[in-house]
Amino acid sequence: MAVASPGRSPGPLTRRPRRPGHATGVALVWLFAAFNILTGLWLLVSSVKSADGIFSSPWKIPTDFHWDNYSRAWTGGMFGQAAANTLLVVGGTAVLTVLLAAPAAYVLSRVTTRLSGPFTMFFALGLGIPAQVVMLPLFVVMNQLQLVNSLFGLTVVYVATSLPFAVFFLTGFFTTLPVELEEAAALDGASPLRTFWQVMLPLARGGLVTVLILNVIQHWGETVFALVFIQTTDHQTLSLALLGLLQQMQYNGADWGGLFAGVAIVILPVLAAYIWLGRRIIEGMTVGSVK
Secondary structure (H helix, E strand, O other), X not given: OOOOOOOOOOOOOOOOOOOOOHHHHHHHHHHHHHHHHHHHHHHHHHOOOOHHHHHHOOOOOOOOOOXXXXXXXXXXXXXXXXXXXXXXXXXXXXXXXXXXXXXXXXHHHHOOOOOHHHHHHHHHHHHHOOHHHXXXXXXXXXXXXXXOOXXXXXXXXXXXXXXXXXXXXXXXXXXXXXXXXXXXXXXXXXXXXXXXXXXXXXXXXXXXXXXXXXHHHHHHOOOHHHHHHOOOHHHOOHHHHHHXXXXXXHHHOOOHHHHHHXXXXXXXXXXXXXXXXXXXXXXXXXXXXXX
């Protein structure tokens, strides 16, 4: 073992050399972020312009704000009922997904048998199945169960497609929790079910909240499944209401200001939620990815 000579201070720590593509990658990320921010700002500005102003001066901030675009979009697209349907479906999907995924993930993270690994891989494989592949079989099954054109049926579809990621993510999160707490609870006479609900579940609150938020963001503007399984306007979600507003433009004239206002109505709640809870999402995903 080498010993430093007396009276000689150790040299400065050498920095790890950066890889050649690091600066390029950082620049591309910042360019992509700037493009999305500028696109969002342009959308918000266009939502308060007249149709003529959008085409005559697309990059200019208007002096006369047309806030009536939002009222026309809200009434013309029937966004009121669609917003209530979306809140019901998305909220129910998020809660049911967490309630079903948390016990399954806890068992997979604690039971060490030959089947635990394949079961975890089974849920992981569900992440790679495209929605278009399962669309026809899902429709046949849901039609036989008389759940087509039903908000409950759409919620069932959303929960089924959300479980693979939720279980896979929470399995990694529960793995990071110390086993000693369960052993201490068992010594105090707590049953496995009580240990899960009263000890482990509160400790996994960060992961549960992350899954809940990601689920809401994923399904708020979902269009493909809603377009297939919802067939009447009284059950439509916000994404379908926006499509209906676009179809109205083809027959009633190009109200581009109202259309941009409708797009803003759909994306602003999700954008606000992500800005408000973005740090919690990143923290939850970081903790869950490290054992």
